[in-house]
Amino acid sequence: MQWTDIFDAGNMKYILMIVLAGICLPVLYMFKRREGETLAKLSGFFGGPGSDSSGLVFNGNYAGIPFRIELHQGSKYSPRRMEVLYSRPFPFPLAVYKEHFLSRVGKSMGLIRDVQTWNPAFDAKFKISSPKENEQAVIDFFKRPDKKEAVLCVFALGFEVLKTTDGGLFAELPGYHIGHIAPEIVEHLLRNMENLYRND
Numbered sequence: 001m002q003w004t005d006i007f008d009a010g011n012m013k014y015i016l017m018i019v020l021a022g023i024c025l026p027v028l029y030m031f032k033r034r035e036g037e038t039l040a041k042l043s044g045f046f047g048g049p050g051s052d053s054s055g056l057v058f059n060g061n062y063a064g065i066p067f068r069i070e071l072h073q074g075s076k077y078s079p080r081r082m083e084v085l086y087s088r089p090f091p092f093p094l095a096v097y098k099e100h101f102l103s104r105v106g107k108s109m110g111l112i113r114d115v116q117t118w119n120p121a122f123d124a125k126f127k128i129s130s131p132k133e134n135e136q137a138v139i140d141f142f143k144r145p146d147k148k149e150a151v152l153c154v155f156a157l158g159f160e161v162l163k164t165t166d167g168g169l170f171a172e173l174p175g176y177h178i179g180h181i182a183p184e185i186v187e188h189l190l191r192n193m194e195n196l197y198r199n200d
Helices: 003-007 009-041 101-108 120-125 132-141 145-156 183-195
Strands: 052-054 057-062 065-072 081-086 095-098 126-129 161-165 168-174
Touching: 009 052, 009 057, 009 065, 057 183, 065 183, 081 183, 095 145, 120 126, 120 145, 145 161, 145 183, 168 183
Parallel strands: none
Antiparallel strands: 052 057, 057 065, 065 081, 081 168, 095 126, 095 161, 161 168
């Protein structure tokens, strides 16, 4: 066997796989490290009691309220995403999702029930859900232009989910990039999340 036999058609796919792995793994490591370093820099803007950064997780404070950012690298079954939890209890259960083709079809067929704010332009953009006993509270909530504006601003950043949890208000952005972790973007997100609580 000569050394040139290594490059026959049968072996080439394995050689290509090794070469690609050799290129991709260092690049992925570099991006992960860069994202972790960018998260750590947020402490200069959102520091305070309990603030810390570890790997792809950052805990900080905004307007005296703790928040948490988690970056998920994704896998075969789970997409790359950024999650933000603003740890302040919300007055009622609420979930707002970016409207997609399938949810529009489901709504038109009566298979998906969502809360209508009676603002056609706003309702066309989002699927809004809440327990039936809270629907009137949701409708009254979105009668305020500043609440609709806050939701629009959050989704304009690329987020596709905004919902309440036991821990507070949660937002999710699929397919994030490092620009989404910039302090001014995070501050803009948190300011609009906080605006959803304001009663003035």
